[in-house]
Amino acid sequence: MTDFKDIELETPSPKAYDRRKFIESAGKGIIAATVAGDLLTSGTANAQSTNSGGSGPGPMSAAVKVEVPSQHAKSEGEQPAVPSILPKEKRVGYAIVGLGELTLGQIMKAFGECKNSKPVALVSGDAAKAQKVAQQYGISPKNIYNYQNFDNIKNNPEIDAVYIVLPNAMHEEFVIRAAKAGKHVLCEKPMTVSSKSAERMIDACKKAGKKLMVAYRIQYEPNNKQIKDFTRQQKYGxxxxxxxxxxxxxxxxxxxxxxxxxxxxxxLPDIGLYDINTNRYLLGEEPYMVSASTYTTPNDPRFKEVEEAVMFQMFFPSGAIANNTCSYGAHNSKHYRCYADNGGWFGMDPAFDYQGLMPEAEHAEGKVKNKMQPKLSEQNQFALEIDHFSECVIENKTPYTPGEEGLQDQKIMEAIYESARTGKPVQLERIEKIDAFRGTPPKEG
Known part of the structure; x- marks a missing residue:
């Protein structure tokens, strides 16, 4: 069992790590190789950049759209719209901090589908890897940084924003350093390792006048939005x-x-976070109480320091109850379902994956049960969230999932760990406002 509140004391400052020695010790253990790999992300986008010498991202009105007639009849359904795309020189420039599996497998290729964002710099503890990635994506060698000289990004006008893709305990340091360097920050989830840490990250970005967004990709994905609309509009009650x-x-x-x-x-913080955040997103509500228990298989070498599984309930002001399970010890399965009071249920199976999401619903009408798969066209989830952040930078708007959204999840996780530790339900602040911690909704289409 893990007590999330203890992390604040147990986690040394990332600066205390000798990263080069840590990463170069890969031969002594997978963790070094994994950290070296996962330390990859960068961002470059700033609408109100204080750097001199750069043109900076342009207004969204500068987007270029090409009109082409559709070959399909209206009976074939609505076809995807031709996107409006900003000229390359007007797009928000990102420095990606951390070149691990998520960055190389998903984030870098997502920039190819972005409409107003581009990768312009890399930050990594592995210089050879960074050079290869830079060659692959046309990034100038002069825009490769390591963790020691990271602060020099302040002198690079090509970099407007930073995308942090590092181990969780390192998020705070690099978010704060990026803000001090005058860059906006997109940070992977979980936001950090404690609510106190999240508060410091929010304060640093506010002090620097820079935007902070947590990369909750589910909240930008169209099929999940459809399920949210079913919930909020009470489609089936x-x-x-x-x-x-x-x-x-x-x-x-x-x-x-x-x-x-x-x-x-x-x-819990790795994959249970999806349960927590998706529950909150669908309902628009905040839980006022949680109840939880943890389980770890005895003598499993993987779980000497952290929990294997968490089962937890979240109770919401409307009367809705969410039953959630997360585990590191069972075969991959990701799904959720909403049960309504007027003859229907709906959800997603699979859910939370990068692609292949499948909405599902069932509605009773008399003797007939209608089963449906109301799937919308898939879009790259990472491209959607990156472009939303770029729009917020360009148009000076609060991101839909700002730092406050991440802070709320940290508080809920701490309460879940406390409940599991004490064996009792834990009360949270009762919040009646809908979408209390969210900013400007993402644009549709």
């Missing part, structure tokens, strides 16, 4: 119960995700 499961069988016990000092916890 009022949602009374949500069940949500996110489980996967994690691998090598030496990876950083299983080291409490770097991850802040086990399955």
């Amino acid at each position: 009022k949602v009374k119960v949500i069940t949500s499961t996110n489980v996967q069988n994690i691998g090598d016990p030496n990876q950083w995700r299983l080291k409490k000092a770097l991850s802040g916890g086990g399955s």
